[in-house]
Amino acid sequence: MRVPIVAPTVLLGGAGLGALVTVVTLLPGAVGLAASVGVLSCGVFLLWPWAVLPVGIIGGAVIGAVLSGGDVRAYIAVKVLLLAAGGVALAARHWLRVEKPTRRTAADVGMLSLIGLTVVAATYGLAVGNLPSEVLVAAYQVATIPVYFFVAVHTLTTPRRILAAGVLYVVLAGAFTAISVATPGRHGGLITLMAIPPLIWIAGRLRGWRRNGVLVLGGFFAVDVLLASYRGIWLAAALTFLIVLVRGGRTVRTGLAATAVAAVAVAAVLALQPGVRERADEITKGLQQSAGYRGVESSVGLGVFADQPLVGAGLGQTTPGIYLSGFTFTDVGPVYHAFYVTVLANLGLVGLLLVLWPIVRSIRVGLRGRDGISLPFAALSCGFLAAAVFAAPTDGHWELGLLPALTLLTAQHDGARLRRLSGAPLPLRPLRRTGVAA
Numbered sequence: 001m002r003v004p005i006v007a008p009t010v011l012l013g014g015a016g017l018g019a020l021v022t023v024v025t026l027l028p029g030a031v032g033l034a035a036s037v038g039v040l041s042c043g044v045f046l047l048w049p050w051a052v053l054p055v056g057i058i059g060g061a062v063i064g065a066v067l068s069g070g071d072v073r074a075y076i077a078v079k080v081l082l083l084a085a086g087g088v089a090l091a092a093r094h095w096l097r098v099e100k101p102t103r104r105t106a107a108d109v110g111m112l113s114l115i116g117l118t119v120v121a122a123t124y125g126l127a128v129g130n131l132p133s134e135v136l137v138a139a140y141q142v143a144t145i146p147v148y149f150f151v152a153v154h155t156l157t158t159p160r161r162i163l164a165a166g167v168l169y170v171v172l173a174g175a176f177t178a179i180s181v182a183t184p185g186r187h188g189g190l191i192t193l194m195a196i197p198p199l200i201w202i203a204g205r206l207r208g209w210r211r212n213g214v215l216v217l218g219g220f221f222a223v224d225v226l227l228a229s230y231r232g233i234w235l236a237a238a239l240t241f242l243i244v245l246v247r248g249g250r251t252v253r254t255g256l257a258a259t260a261v262a263a264v265a266v267a268a269v270l271a272l273q274p275g276v277r278e279r280a281d282e283i284t285k286g287l288q289q290s291a292g293y294r295g296v297e298s299s300v301g302l303g304v305f306a307d308q309p310l311v312g313a314g315l316g317q318t319t320p321g322i323y324l325s326g327f328t329f330t331d332v333g334p335v336y337h338a339f340y341v342t343v344l345a346n347l348g349l350v351g352l353l354l355v356l357w358p359i360v361r362s363i364r365v366g367l368r369g370r371d372g373i374s375l376p377f378a379a380l381s382c383g384f385l386a387a388a389v390f391a392a393p394t395d396g397h398w399e400l401g402l403l404p405a406l407t408l409l410t411a412q413h414d415g416a417r418l419r420r421l422s423g424a425p426l427p428l429r430p431l432r433r434t435g436v437a438a
Contacts, residue, residue, distance in 0.1 A: 037063065037078075045089035049099070050161035052086030053152060053402065054169040058176055058191060076140065083151060090154055096224075102154050103410040106365060110358025111146040111401070117354050118143045118315070121347055125314030130334075134186045135316030138334035138346050142315070144379055144396030145355065152405035160411040162406075169193050174217060177224050182275030189228025192221035193237055193383075194399065196259070197244055197376030204255030211258075219262030223270055226263075227279045232391035240376075240383035247379070249370035296322070300332045301341035305348065312348035339388035339397055359385065362404035365411050375406040 045052050060079035093099040118139055125135045156162045173191050199218035203211055225237050244256055270276045300319050305312060318333040336342045343352050359381055366378020381403040388397055 004323070024284065035272055038081050039141050041082055042086040042089045042092075045086045046092055048164075049086070049090055049093060049155045050165040051168060052083070052155050053148075053174055054165055056082040056151075057402075058169065058172040061191065062176060062368075077115065077374060079395060084157065086151060100157060102157050103412060105153060105405070105412075106361050107149065107404050107408060108153075108356065109357035110361060111149045114146045114354050114358070115143065115370075117351060118349065119437065121312070121315045121351065124311070124314040125346075128314050130314055130316030130318070132316075132317055134334050135314075138315040138317075138342070141335055141339075141342060141396050142347070142351070142355070144398050144424035148398045148401030149358070149405045153409065154403055156235075156405070156409055162409060162413070170199070170217065173221070177221065181220075181224055181227070181270065182273045189225040189230060190235040190393075190399065192224040193228075193240070194380065194403075196221050196225070196237075197240055197380055198373070200255040200259050201373055202253055203258055204251035204253075204257070215258050215262040216266065218259040219264075219266040220270075222259065222263035223267045226267070227276070227283070229279075229282050230391070232387035235390070236380075236383035236387035238383075240379045240385050243379040244376060247367055247370060248375060249362070251371055252375065263335060283287050294337045297332055297336055298338050298341045301336045301338070301345040304333070305341075305344040308348060309344075310348045311350050312344060312346045315346050317346055335394075338390060356385075359400055362407040366407040367412075372411065374407045374411040377403050377410060381407060 014089045041055065044055070056079060060082050063078050063082075090099065121142075122135050122139045125138070126132065156165055177192055196218055199214050199221070203214045203218060206214060225233060228234065240255065244252060248256065271280075300322055304317055304319060307313070316334050318331045320331045322330060322332045334342070334346055336345065340352065343355055347354075363381050366372070366374040366381070369375060381400070382428055384397070384399050384403065388400070
């Protein structure tokens with residue numbers, strides 16, 4: 001029997017508001033503001049745990065950009081704060097016994113192993129004399145993958161929660177993109193690309209005005225990806241759509257074709273905006289830019305890996321006094337502009353295998369069905385794995401943790417809830433074929 005949550009949440013909500021007032025009153029400046037955001041977010045996540053990831057990803061990006069003032073550390077701190085608030089809220093729900101136990105997935109052991117490796121490699125990095133601050137930076141780049149995985153696994157436990165989180169994500173992403181799509185100099189596309197393949201899957205199953213709305217939204221997001229001016233995002237998108245086209249069934253291909261037509265129509269309308277045209281002009285400039293110092297930087301990281309290929313030089317490794325064009329002499333590492341170089345230099349082949357193991361397992365599960373909702377997430381995983389060759393964002397490859405979780409979670413439920421909404425129910429695939437442990 002489900003335990004009612006009304007009375008406990010009323011008490012905790014009152015305590016949270018009291019704590020919020022206290023925080024705002026007693027703590028100075030940015031500290032008080034950050035604490036207020038944390039307490040308020042905790043209250044929201046206590047009521048709606050499925051909101052942790054949509055708010056953490058998009059809200060964290062927006063709030064972080066506003067409050068950080070360009071400081072990368074402050075930007076990351078905001079995202080970590082929101083995830084921590086979600087963790088506290090989830091722990092409170094378990095303590096109140098209103099949260100059901102989660103199902104195990106095929107990637108749990110791999111992600112837990114990655115967390116263990118991060119701890120061991122950080123200890124080793126400190127032991128060999130790597131700077132603690134650099135160890136922390138490198139550890140974040142690796143740990144963000146299993147953290148996002150387990151947050152998804154423990155908050156998106158039912159088809160209803162997955163659907164609610166998806167709707168909230170699309171609404172927030174749509175609002176964010178609508179505000180900034182005509183802003184010259186804006187780069188990105190990651191947030192919108194994450195939503196397009198699932199929208200393609202849904203568009204292939206809906207009819208009438210709902211389908212048209214999904215197509216317009218998917219086309220709008222596709223235009224934003226095209227204007228991203230990031231080669232890594234374009235590579236991820238191209239590979240994702242190729243896999244969806246080749247591997248998907250008839251309904252998925254229908255959704256893909258319809259979304260492509262909608263994207264052309266939306267692009268024609270948006271081309272009337274001067275800001276959009278200016279962003280489009282930046283694409284040509286972006287293609288003409290060289291890789292700059294990235295080649296030299298990657299060669300340094302690969303040299304570190306060659307010296308210690310099995311386990312790397314430990315988290316936080318750096319190579320001092322390297323000449324980079326435009327930077328004169330500087331320290332290189334522990335993070336490189338190629339994610340795999342970062343992994344190889346800091347963790348070696350062992351680290352690379354442990355990073356890839358759970359992701360590849362989830363991809364194998366997702367690609368088994370031609371019309372399942374897990375297919376779009378598996379295709380996205382492939383796309384971002386390819387893009388990681390050329391990119392290592394400062395806030396980490398969190399999508400490499402989130403996408404495997406979404407692939408396995410949707411494989412568990414096989415899109416039952418979304419099919420019921422589309423009016424096209426299909427039989428569930430037996431759980432033993434999804435690669436998910438009961």
